[in-house]
Amino acid sequence: xxxxxxxxxxxxxxxxxxxxxxxxxxxxxxxxxxxxxxxxxxxxxxxxxxxxxxxxxxxxxxxxxxxxxxxxxxxxxxxxxxxxxxxxxxxxxxxxxxxxxxxxxxxxxxxxxxxxxxxxxxxxxxxxxxxxxxxxxxxxxxxxxxxxxxxxxxxxxxxxxxxxxxxxxxxxxxxxxxxxxxxxxxxxxxxxxxxxxxxxxxxxxxxxxxxxxxxxxxxxxxxxxxxxxxxxxxxxxxxxxxxxxxxxxxxxxxxxxxxxxxxxxxxxxxxxxxxxxxxxxxxxxxxxxxxxxxxxxxxxxxxxxxxxxxxxxxxxxxxxxxxxxxxxxxxxxxxxxxxxxxxxxxxxxxxxxxxxxxxxxxxxxxxxxxxxxxxxxxxxxxxxxxxxxxxxxxxxxxxxxxxxxxxxxxxxxxxxxxxxxxxxxxxxxxxxxxxxxxxxxxxxxxxxxxxxxxxxxxxxxxxxxxxxxxxxxxxxxxxxxxxxxxxxxxxxxxxxxxxxxxxxxxxxxxxxxxxxxxxxxxxxxxxxxxxxxxxxxxxxxxxxxxxxxxxxxxxxxxxxxxxxxxxxxxxxxxxxxxxxxxxxxxxxxxxxxxxxxxxxxxxxxxxxxxxxxxxxxxxxxxxxx
Amino acid sequence: xxxxxxxxxxxxxxxxxxxxxxxxxxxxxxxxxxxxxxxxxxxxxxxxxxxxxxxxxxxxxxxxxxxxxxxxxxxxxxxxxxxxxxxxxxxxxxxxxxxxxxxxxxxxxxxxxxxxxxxxxxxxxxxxxxxxxxxxxxxxxxxxxxxxxxxxxxxxxxxxxxxxxxxxxxxxxxxxxxxxxxxxxxxxxxxxxxxxxxxxxxxxxxxxxxxxxxxxxxxxxxxxxxxxxxxxxxxxxxxxxxxxxxxxxxxxxxxxxxxxxxxxxxxxxxxxxxxxxxxxxxxxxxxxxxxxxxxxxxxxxxxxxxxxxxxxx
Numbered sequence: 001x002x003x004x005x006x007x008x009x010x011x012x013x014x015x016x017x018x019x020x021x022x023x024x025x026x027x028x029x030x031x032x033x034x035x036x037x038x039x040x041x042x043x044x045x046x047x048x049x050x051x052x053x054x055x056x057x058x059x060x061x062x063x064x065x066x067x068x069x070x071x072x073x074x075x076x077x078x079x080x081x082x083x084x085x086x087x088x089x090x091x092x093x094x095x096x097x098x099x100x101x102x103x104x105x106x107x108x109x110x111x112x113x114x115x116x117x118x119x120x121x122x123x124x125x126x127x128x129x130x131x132x133x134x135x136x137x138x139x140x141x142x143x144x145x146x147x148x149x150x151x152x153x154x155x156x157x158x159x160x161x162x163x164x165x166x167x168x169x170x171x172x173x174x175x176x177x178x179x180x181x182x183x184x185x186x187x188x189x190x191x192x193x194x195x196x197x198x199x200x201x202x203x204x205x206x207x208x209x210x211x212x213x214x215x216x217x218x219x220x221x222x223x224x225x226x227x228x229x230x231x232x233x234x235x236x237x238x239x240x241x242x243x244x245x246x247x248x249x250x251x252x253x254x255x256x257x258x259x260x261x262x263x264x265x266x267x268x269x270x271x272x273x274x275x276x277x278x279x280x281x282x283x284x285x286x287x288x289x290x291x292x293x294x295x296x297x298x299x300x301x302x303x304x305x306x307x308x309x310x311x312x313x314x315x316x317x318x319x320x321x322x323x324x325x326x327x328x329x330x331x332x333x334x335x336x337x338x339x340x341x342x343x344x345x346x347x348x349x350x351x352x353x354x355x356x357x358x359x360x361x362x363x364x365x366x367x368x369x370x371x372x373x374x375x376x377x378x379x380x381x382x383x384x385x386x387x388x389x390x391x392x393x394x395x396x397x398x399x400x401x402x403x404x405x406x407x408x409x410x411x412x413x414x415x416x417x418x419x420x421x422x423x424x425x426x427x428x429x430x431x432x433x434x435x436x437x438x439x440x441x442x443x444x445x446x447x448x449x450x451x452x453x454x455x456x457x458x459x460x461x462x463x464x465x466x467x468x469x470x471x472x473x474x475x476x477x478x479x480x481x482x483x484x485x486x487x488x489x490x491x492x493x494x495x496x497x498x499x500x501x502x503x504x505x506x507x508x509x510x511x512x513x514x515x516x517x518x519x520x521x522x523x524x525x526x527x528x529x530x531x532x533x534x535x536x537x538x539x540x541x542x543x544x545x546x547x548x549x550x551x552x553x554x555x556x557x558x559x560x561x562x563x564x565x566x567x568x569x570x571x572x573x574x575x576x577x578x579x580x581x582x583x584x585x586x587x588x589x590x591x592x593x594x595x596x597x598x599x600x601x602x603x604x605x606x607x608x609x610x611x612x613x614x615x616x617x618x619x620x621x622x623x624x625x
Numbered sequence: 626x627x628x629x630x631x632x633x634x635x636x637x638x639x640x641x642x643x644x645x646x647x648x649x650x651x652x653x654x655x656x657x658x659x660x661x662x663x664x665x666x667x668x669x670x671x672x673x674x675x676x677x678x679x680x681x682x683x684x685x686x687x688x689x690x691x692x693x694x695x696x697x698x699x700x701x702x703x704x705x706x707x708x709x710x711x712x713x714x715x716x717x718x719x720x721x722x723x724x725x726x727x728x729x730x731x732x733x734x735x736x737x738x739x740x741x742x743x744x745x746x747x748x749x750x751x752x753x754x755x756x757x758x759x760x761x762x763x764x765x766x767x768x769x770x771x772x773x774x775x776x777x778x779x780x781x782x783x784x785x786x787x788x789x790x791x792x793x794x795x796x797x798x799x800x801x802x803x804x805x806x807x808x809x810x811x812x813x814x815x816x817x818x819x820x821x822x823x824x825x826x827x828x829x830x831x832x833x834x835x836x837x838x839x840x841x842x843x844x845x846x847x848x849x850x851x852x853x854x855x856x857x858x859x860x861x862x863x864x865x866x867x868x869x870x871x872x873x874x875x876x877x878x879x880x881x882x883x884x885x886x887x888x889x890x891x892x893x894x895x896x897x898x899x900x901x902x903x904x905x906x907x908x909x910x911x912x913x914x915x916x917x918x919x920x921x922x923x924x925x926x927x928x929x930x931x932x933x934x935x936x937x938x
Contacts, residue, residue, distance in 0.1 A: 008806055008899050015799045022795050026788040033784060037777055531769060535776065542780040549784065553791050557798075564802055575809050579816045587824055587879045588872035596882045599813050604899055605889050612885050613878065616711035617863055 006567045018560035029549040036541040056511045064110040070351040071358030072415040085366035104477050107448050124430045127202035145217035150188045160186050163224045164312045165300035187230040191221050191323040198268040208334030220326040228295040233282045238270040239263050247278035272320040280308045321434045328436035344424040355415045359408040367397045442482050449478040465527040645768035652775045663786040670793035675727050677800040682724040684807040695818040696887050703884040706829050710862050710877050717892035825880050
């Protein structure tokens, strides 16, 4: 308000402004309501997918390659929480859909970067012992099993067939020790070589070793193949030299190892396809005479180009897989689960400090950063003020953390259990091979999912629908991931993608597919959880906008009426004053111009008294007698 | 009631909960209640507003009576008197101060609401046919969509109702202010009229006589015979300034000022013009500033929503 005395137009202006302001306020409230509601109703599938996937990827890359799985907090979660934390906006990222995705990713670690997996692998390597120590010629089981296998494959007409090519073997009668003996050019031999057979002395029960030996000499580990094929494959081993898989003859391997070369024999845990590759490499190798390849071509192993026929490779691989499965089943029956559990517990104990650190950082760091930021923001702070503020901030942080202690303890317990189960299964996975390995992997994921589901179901704060929703999502993601893993194994073989590219590719695809599934389930909203949330959010938006509108409108009204009342009082005072000045005036002595001028101004009448007076006293009148 | 009826009721209840039909019915009922309540509230607020307008109009009529009565009479007398001292302008034509029209219940908004309600209020036949052909799951999605849009409309409606009532309240307050302004104006006019009637008019003859005496004195001093002296109807008053007779000059001037003021009151609807005053540029700038502040705040809120990832989930 200016210094000049108020006039009626001032009052009218405030009156008009009040009406306009009310209207504007309403329009902006409607706009805000519409905007926020639209945002809630527009389910932007694409943006959410991209944003969540990008964040998950960032989290996954750091978790895997920096071996951060044990903290059970990912970088993106940490960042999000630190940046957005305030005591009012304390959104716990360890709950909800994001937690389901993250705990799912954390079921598997990188074999190359995880220290736990490295230790398991190293321990397993050290615990490897030769299964067959006795001399082969004195091993009655060996000779008897071979004979039995050959007899079992003999057709009623006495013929034998090569099990890799399906061709009939040729029979020659020779005189041995004066007796005619029928010999075949087909050999019955071990699929997984007896010489390379090893067992994990730490986890396999000693009393079950005979059972394991039996499984090596069972018909699942025998194969009828051509003599040349059998002899030429000889005793080949799968080795790792400088991180590369190389197939070596056992003699060559031993001599090179003796010379001090760093060679790791991984034959005992090689996959069926690795073993098949090793054998095929031997078959396709040139010999000086060239006889071997010629015979193998004749016998249907190699094609005209000297390469192993696909059908032979497929059959060989299938046989190896069957053999490994049989062995793995025996191993599963012979494992010292107590020792496995002990070792898993030891690994868990090793990780507990990381798990705890994760929880502490997650709950303590954000309020600390928040308080620091708040203090730094205040520029007017004196040294004394700073100290008081610091004390207050400290008290707030301590209060907040105290409130979260229960959650932290719960988190440590839950993650320790998860780590224990994960490691338990990882040790078993190190023992078994082929299809059994895949099945154990599935069991591992189901068990971990199941534990997560139990946690969800035990949550007192969630409704039945929310629980059902979370459990459905957890299980769907697990099952899909398993299917995905099978697909990937196939893809790796089909496209010959190198292993170093495989891991990143798998991370990317897993993250994307997981997010898509989560979003699809969210969209389908089978249990009305999203709908309920949406409705709750809509109501909240409305309540916020509505109360803000009412508050503002009332403030406008209050302020407007106060201003108007003040001016009104001033005007009344002015009118009374004018009234008095006129009432007491003497028309002969007092010039009443100031008084009428006040009325003129008060009501904006627009009269120019001076000029009116001049017109009244026209010049023509002057000087007249 | 047989077991079959009970089962049928139970099944219907389950299907209706699942498809969202129950929620839809609740929303429709809520909307109906709100519209009815709103109508009642608006009627009450309008009654208050109209009472205020009535009061204001009573005042305006009082004002107009005053202007056509006392003010007009004073103008007539003063005009004759002042005509003897200078060029008196005509009082001009009378222009009345305007009354405010009474406000009636706006029918149209209510009609649109009621049409909307009858649109969303599916009959049970419709619901049955829809559920049958669309299957409960299909119906669930249709009803859900409908329910969300109804919720949106309900929110908009509640806000609009709130605004309408607030506006009526503000208007009632504005009319009350106008009535107070009118009272002030009437008070001023009464001061003016009373002063003219009680102070100026009784003196007119005396002042006129003074000027006649002055003219006679002039003739006597000049040696003109008095028997031929006629009454002057044009008196030069400006010559009295700075003389012992200045008080008569001041009297005429004061009478003139009150005459001019009265003429303005009579021929111009001063109050109507004042109250019809439209919003000026200055007001609009202030409004723009407020709008901008609200917009910025909205922006801020939206950013917060995006940051916290609550959007589009």
